[in-house]
């Protein structure tokens with residue numbers, strides 16, 4: 001739940017990186033941490049197991065600039081991807097303003113991706129949040145690996161789109177990040193919307209800031 | 225509800241909260257007191273200057289509280305309204321405020337957990353009133369909800385994120 005603090009003149013928003021185990025959520029935050037100037041970010045907190053698997057969450061606050069005299073401060077969280085940790089995963093979603101789903105592009109991880117996506121939808125629903133109505137995007141990570149599935153297949157499995165019921169939204173919307181593609185379009189006569197997506201190689205940082213900026217922007221726009 | 229929504233804290237609310245914290249410190253002889261919201265954002269603090277990263281502290285406080293909430297449910301309690309963590313020199317006492325926020329009190333041997341617990345009760349009542357007013361205004365669509373602070377700011381947002 002975003003909070004506007006008129007005393008400190010800050011807008012605070014919570015972003016959650018969700019996705020299957022070992023998909024690269026923690027790596028996304030680590031890259032942001034190393035690249036953002038120290039005066040624009042806080043300490044990174046990681047509650048992890050001895051083997052560096054996220055146990056509860058990672059946390060990193062970053063300032064992304066000033067709008068209308070208010071500092072925009074984003075609190076980045078990752079959840080533990082391992083299926084076993086669902087209770088803590090759910091807690092982290094509380095009050096979320098924007099979600100990034102970090103998918104593991106490797107063909108072998110397709111099923112884990114699909115399961116994690118379903119789990120995200122279910123956990124959101126338990127708080128009364130509708131994944132199709134909150135700022136949400138998908139990052140296809142590990143694009144550097146030879147066994148990475150084609151984007152087309154990942155999109156078909158993880159981002160097939162949801163029906164657009166609101167008549168006001170039933171008009172074509174181009175995908176601002178991919179020329180020639182659409183976020184809202186007609187399919188077999190019905191209007192469908194897809195989440196924006198990004199390709200990334202989190203270990204080298206490719207696509208990491210693009211993803212962060214895009215979700216941050218969607219969150220600020222919904223605040224409007 | 226479709227998402228988590230927005231709320232805001234006005235300067236006046238912030239002043240009231242800080243005053244209640246200051247009163248608590250005076251009466252309890254605790255070192256410092258903080259208010260953190262349930263999503264882990266620091267709202268206010270009073271007393272000794274913080275020697276740690278406030279954002280990290282706030283996020284861990286919220287996580288601690290919500291994990292304990294779930295533990296309470298598992299053993300058949302609706303909630304643990306307060307938590308006490310005892311250290312050798314420094315201890316902390318956490319109390320729920322109207323299910324909206326968490327009051328954290330840090331104290332040392334100058335006082336006792338009994339004294340802190342006693343004084344926190346009044347502060348929780350006072351703070352609950354402030355929060356209920358704040359959120360009451362928010363649900364009526366005025367006051368606490370920022371009426372379109374960023375309305376028409378699309379250009380500015382674009383500029384902020386344009387590379």
Ligand SMILES: Nc1nc2c(ncn2[C@@H]2O[C@H](COP(=O)(O)OP(=O)(O)OP(=O)(O)O)[C@@H](O)[C@H]2O)c(=O)[nH]1
Pocket residue numbers: 019020021022023024025026027028052053054055078079080081082141142143144145200201202203204
């Ligand atoms: N080749 C390759 N490896 C990556 C990439 N991103 C992350 N990794 C590696 O994948 C492993 C897991 O990354 P993490 O960031 O810890 O994954 P996670 O999603 O946080 O995992 P959990 O905490 O268990 O949910 C690490 O060894 C990373 O170095 C990538 O883009 N390409």
Ligand SMILES: [Mg+2]
Pocket residue numbers: 025026027052053054078079080081
């Ligand atoms: Mg992790």
